[in-house]
Amino acid sequence: MIYNEEFETLPREALESLKLNRLKQVSERVYHTVGFYKKAFDEVGVRPEDIKSLDDLKRLPFTTKQDLRDNYPYGMFAVPMSRIVRVHASSGTTGKATVVGYTKRDIDVWAELMARCFAAAGLTSHDIIHNAYGYGLFTGGLGVHYGAEKLGASVIPISGGSTKRQIMLLQDFGPTVLCCTPSFALHLAKVGEEMGVDMRTLKLRIGIFGGEPWTDKMKAEIEKKLNLKALDIYGLSEVMGPGVAMECIEARNGMHIFEDSFIVETIDPKTGQTLSPGEKGEMVFTTLTKEAFPLIRYRTRDISQLIVEPCKCGRTSVRMSKISGRSDDMVIVRGVNVFPSQVEEVIMKVEGLEPHYQLIVERQGTLDTLEVQIEVSEKIFSDEIRKLQVMEKKLTKDIKDYLGVIAKVKLVEPNSLQRVEGKTQKVIDKRKI
Amino acid sequence: MKVEQISIFLENKPGGLSLVTKTLKDANINIRALTLADTSDFGILRLIVDHVDKAKKALKEAGLAVGLTHVVAVEVPDKPGGLNGIIEILSKAGVNVEYMYAFIERSGQNAVIIFRFDQVEQAIDVLLKNGVTVLPGEKVYSL
Numbered sequence: 140m141i142y143n144e145e146f147e148t149l150p151r152e153a154l155e156s157l158k159l160n161r162l163k164q165v166s167e168r169v170y171h172t173v174g175f176y177k178k179a180f181d182e183v184g185v186r187p188e189d190i191k192s193l194d195d196l197k198r199l200p201f202t203t204k205q206d207l208r209d210n211y212p213y214g215m216f217a218v219p220m221s222r223i224v225r226v227h228a229s230s231g232t233t234g235k236a237t238v239v240g241y242t243k244r245d246i247d248v249w250a251e252l253m254a255r256c257f258a259a260a261g262l263t264s265h266d267i268i269h270n271a272y273g274y275g276l277f278t279g280g281l282g283v284h285y286g287a288e289k290l291g292a293s294v295i296p297i298s299g300g301s302t303k304r305q306i307m308l309l310q311d312f313g314p315t316v317l318c319c320t321p322s323f324a325l326h327l328a329k330v331g332e333e334m335g336v337d338m339r340t341l342k343l344r345i346g347i348f349g350g351e352p353w354t355d356k357m358k359a360e361i362e363k364k365l366n367l368k369a370l371d372i373y374g375l376s377e378v379m380g381p382g383v384a385m386e387c388i389e390a391r392n393g394m395h396i397f398e399d400s401f402i403v404e405t406i407d408p409k410t411g412q413t414l415s416p417g418e419k420g421e422m423v424f425t426t427l428t429k430e431a432f433p434l435i436r437y438r439t440r441d442i443s444q445l446i447v448e449p450c451k452c453g454r455t456s457v458r459m460s461k462i463s464g465r466s467d468d469m470v471i472v473r474g475v476n477v478f479p480s481q482v483e484e485v486i487m488k489v490e491g492l493e494p495h496y497q498l499i500v501e502r503q504g505t506l507d508t509l510e511v512q513i514e515v516s517e518k519i520f521s522d523e524i525r526k527l528q529v530m531e532k533k534l535t536k537d538i539k540d541y542l543g544v545i546a547k548v549k550l551v552e553p554n555s556l557q558r559v560e561g562k563t564q565k566v567i568d569k570r571k572i
Numbered sequence: 573m574k575v576e577q578i579s580i581f582l583e584n585k586p587g588g589l590s591l592v593t594k595t596l597k598d599a600n601i602n603i604r605a606l607t608l609a610d611t612s613d614f615g616i617l618r619l620i621v622d623h624v625d626k627a628k629k630a631l632k633e634a635g636l637a638v639g640l641t642h643v644v645a646v647e648v649p650d651k652p653g654g655l656n657g658i659i660e661i662l663s664k665a666g667v668n669v670e671y672m673y674a675f676i677e678r679s680g681q682n683a684v685i686i687f688r689f690d691q692v693e694q695a696i697d698v699l700l701k702n703g704v705t706v707l708p709g710e711k712v713y714s715l
């Protein structure tokens with residue numbers, strides 16, 4: 140089902156002209172209301188009235204996470220605080236969090252975009268949504284919540300944590316939809332199994348997973364263990380929260396970006412050059428409808444690629460493929476670009492291994508060393524040292540073959556890697572360069 | 573005739589072993605035998621306890637990776653050559669020993685050795701046919 144037939148199936152030409160109009164308006168608005176943008180536009184010598192075509196977007200300056208930090212907490216807001224009805228903040232794994240604000244209208248638009256996501260996943264008002272995204276400063280919980288209510292579905296606002304209780308409610312309340320991070324979905328499956336619950340017989344039919352990069356292998360594993368169809372959702376608090384893009388159930392091939400609200404570009408993370416559709420690079424978003432926290436060319440650091448071919452579901456928007464990594468997660472080890480997602484692919488090929496790992500880069504003398512720590516799970520644990528050593532050796536070889544870099548593989552105890560909001564930190568770079 | 577042995581994955585770092593012993597103490601579990609095999613990075617702690625299921629549950633809840641293996645407890649005459657006799661029986665029959673370790677308690681006048689075999693059933697068969705005493709689990713847990 141398509142939630143907003145008019146906007147989601149707008150002919151490309153009409154969509155392009157809508158985007159251009161909105162881009163002109165937002166450029167005008169940020170120039171006059173956000174000090175940071177006035178300065179940034181002036182520095183590159185561009186005025187809002189210079190935007191004559193969508194191609195002129197390239198002339199506008201980028202906005203980075205650091206810019207948001209520099210303007211902490213409210214410096215990037217485009218409306219007075221009296222018009223702000225809510226703030227959220229992103230997880231500050233490094234340094235200060237970034238704070239985002241919403242007007243009443245922003246919340247309404249967000250709810251609608253989330254409702255579009257749910258409709259794209261095939262949900263209706265008959266569905267019961269188990270929402271295990273964290274409620275609070277993190278946008279996941281409330282973003283999903285408002286969208287689900289907008290659609291008219293029933294929400295179980297369980298939030299994160301208390302896994303055993305979640306499994307009890309999954310059995311008792313009979314939700315048909317699970318919303319959480321993919322790693323939490325796997326965690327639920329594992330704990331359920333330990334509790335002797337047959338997680339395949341729950342009423343769950345659809346899972347909407349996002350908030351962190353994941354592989355197709357993980358997707359298959361979640362689908363098998365929880366007996367549901369897993370769909371990918373994309374969003375980040377700076378740009379809005381969840382609901383920027385959503386995979387449709389009809390094609391299950393890439394996430395539709397709601398282009399009436401966001402302009403997407405792919406750029407080369409090194410040079411900042413715009414890439415052609417289909418080329419892999421960093422996703423950059425410009426918001427078109429946000430009042431409180433408009434962003435021009437925000438660099439997400441998420442690596443993906445665009446799919447411009449028409450989709451069989453009837454939506455006319457471009458799609459982005461699954462996030463394959465983070466441009467700032469990328470580490471260069473002895474001259475080789477290493478993405479954690481590549482290491483993850485190698486790990487996930489080993490039966491029974493779970494994607495709980497961490498890359499530790501150090502410099503000994505002049506030589507960089509890479510250590511890959513992987514949590515041992517019950518399934519791969521053997522009481523024979525030899526078997527574990529064979530596995531370590533195989534992983535070392537596979538990483539070398541696939542990434543072209545020598546890593547020391549180290550098995551560690553379950554749950555011993557540091558987690559932030561349920562996600563393991565993928566890279567720890569101890570080099571002081 | 574098999575004995576259930578608990579194995580635990582441990583990193584070689586301070587506090588690992590004490591988490592195990594404390595968890596078992598809190599769960600009121602008695603350790604009957606214990607051995608640690610390790611490499612430079614990690615170790616595997618092998619345990620025989622009086623209440624296997626209870627111990628396994630407590631250790632899992634403490635967040636450890638726990639495995640269950642079947643081992644064989646053999647009475648060995650406590651005299652020179654006692655162990656050698658048993659090893660010879662096994663090697664003659666082509667039974668491969670993965671590892672073994674001694675049990676703390678005795679069974680009457682005899683020492684007790686825990687064996688881990690690839691082919692458990694076959695090994696038990698060979699031992700029994702050669703008149704070796706193999707102790708059943710219930711007996712071992714309460715020695």
Ligand SMILES: [Zn+2]
Nearest residue numbers: 387390450452
């Ligand atoms: Zn589609």
